[in-house]
Amino acid sequence: MTEEQEVPLVCVDLGSNSFHLLKASHFKGAFRILNKAKERVRLAEGLSDNYELTDAAMARGLDCLAKFREIIGNLPASRVRTVATYTLRRASNGDAFLKAAKAVYPYPIEVISGAEEARLIYHGVSHTQPGNDSRLVMDIGGGSTEFIIGRGLETRRLASLGMGCVSFQQRYFEGGKLSDSAFNKAETAAAQELETIEQSYKDEGWQQAIGCSGTIKAVQACIQAKWPGESAITLKKLKALRKICQQAGDVAKLKLPAVNDERIQVFPAGLAILIASFKALSIEALTFSDAALREGLMFQMAPGAGHLDPRDRTTLALAAQYHVDRPQAMRVRSKATRLFSQVKKDRELEALLGWAAELHEVGLQINFHGIQRHSAYILENSDLIGFNQEQQLLLATLVRYSRKGLKQFALPRFNLFNDQDAMLMLRVLRLSILLHRRRQNLRLPELTLSLTDDKTLVLSCPAIWLKRHELVSADLHQEVLYQAQAGWPLVIDAKGA
Missing domain, CATH: 1.10.3210.10 (Hypothetical protein af1432)
Structure with a gap:
């Protein structure tokens, strides 16, 4: 492969809440998006207290992989990269899922560490939003949340914390109840996770804060609907959204503009994590980036990228x-x-x-x-x-x-x-x-x-x-x-x- 050839590439992200596929062609240093696919498989929802994936969760994941296989077509393995994150990192029977996946999905599945997940997320954001300012990037996933500080294309700090919108929704908003007590417990638990990075990240500092993932995208959509002309996420606006959730009282009754029913199911937990992060790290404002892990994978795979491994x-x-x-x-x-x-x-x-x-x-x-x-x-x-x-x-x-x-x-x-x-x-x-x-x-x-x-x-x-x-x-x-x-x-x- 050379930069003079148009090269189709596929990146697949097996997340704890959703599986994502990105298919693009690369030609002379530029990408052209050919297809995007997303399916909410709720893998983390099927993770038991002893970190064992249920048969139902596995079945949802395997069914999605079979669909992705059809989208990928006949591309060789060298042009397809598939990574799995938090849930398959933690699942005690993750090997069973990976073995079963081979029957429906012929491409290698890499289980990556939290630090590597964080690096790839930053890689995706920094390539799509170039600049030399020091920046904090955060990504709230289904089972973990990543925090990265970097400048340009280089990372300075990487962290992956065990808190996600799916796991926290199950743990602290049992039965879908959106009480003040439930939010307080979720925010306290998130604050405890953040204690491990709070001081070191503040000492490092940043000039710009960027968020990615479905949770932050949904929060931004709510803000734009409630405060027309505004898109920056602030603690004041997050607290206002928490109040709306509490007034609904139950996730089944929660109606948010521009947020679909699937995302609403895990929105309160993601919101609690976001509020705790703003407080612990003293974030003043956060902007949204549509690029994340899969874009980071795509840029790393590009022919002639010239980057050091x-x-x-x-x-x-x-x-x-x-x-x-x-x-x-x-x-x-x-x-x-x-x-x-x-x-x-x-x-x-x-x-x-x-x-x-x-x-x-x-x-x-x-x-x-x-x-x-x-x-x-x-x-x-x-x-x-x-x-x-x-x-x-x-x-x-x-x-x-x-x-x-x-x-x-x-x-x-x-x-x-x-x-x-x-x-x-x-x-x-x-x-x-x-x-x-x-x-x-x-x-x-x-x-x-x-x-x-x-x-x-x-x-x-x-x-x-x-x-x-x-x-x-x-x-x-x-x-x-x-x-x-x-x-x-x-x-x-x-x-x-």
Whole structure:
């Protein structure tokens, strides 16, 4: 693909309240919208107290995906990106939904972290509303609310808080009752969530506040109907809307201009979150942006976008934070990607292997003993911006089993990666670390790696070199035994012996 070709792209956002599809063509740096689709699936409504999705919620989601499949047509997977947010992040049986989705929707579904969701939201807003002012962006979803501070295209602070219009409607407006007590409880709960970011966000400051999402769009529509000629959202107007809700007394009796019946069902909870946010962050006025997460995805997918992959930045930042030996990390990365390319042609898998190599020693700051366990813990539990949930788990898994024996090896259940690829990446990473164990810029001989069947790896290297480097030779033969523990045949082929 080049910028001279018109390229159709599709972004799908599996939100906690609604599923959204955006289809557009990209030509010479500009987008032309081809189709938009939205369906309120109320996924978060089907999340039980123990975070299990009900069969009914799953069925609604799968039915929507089948419809989206028809809209997408026959586009290849490289032109379709689908992300899932809060509800599928939290659902204990999310894997069951993702597995079932494969039967009706042939495209990979990425479950993304709250921080990554926030980054993509800001990316969508900043590309559609360019400017150099420092800005606060907030997006109220069905299960979470994201807050981002940034300037231009760069983010400075990212937060995803566990409060959404669907979850709060169920929790605090039970039976649809719109009492003063219900609003107070919802606003207090939201204020408690906001405590974690309140001071740091105020200290950072911003010049402009922008809101996106269905809740904020509905609030703006109410304001424009009630106060003609005005569109800015203020705390005074929000309080007036709360009074209208309380006067209705019940969501079934609530009538709001320009707000459809589906949105009204979760409007009070979204309004409570918005009021609490204005109070906690001292927001004076908020304007609405129609762009959000899916537009952020679209701009990131555009051919010739020329942006640095955010995963590169994340890797560099985490390596710096934990004082990783950069030259050593790059030695291992170079060897790992070179060997992997000899047995598998896949740029994305090669890139992921490279990032795992760069970060395989992040746990060294904790303790050298069990470094692989410490490193894996850091990778699995950090906010790795740009990586989706499965990519992050894959990195942690590769690092966790990058050294020592493999008797306890267990591969997690992946939906985006097949087991054979994950195991191949791990085996290559282990060999690369072993070959650079001396941590020196020594020139290694020409090494070749081949896969003779589904499992048997053959590492070919000069016999004379192995003879001169007895420790490396011993380590390689120990690695043969280690990989055999996991049922992986490894052959060290001494050329010229």
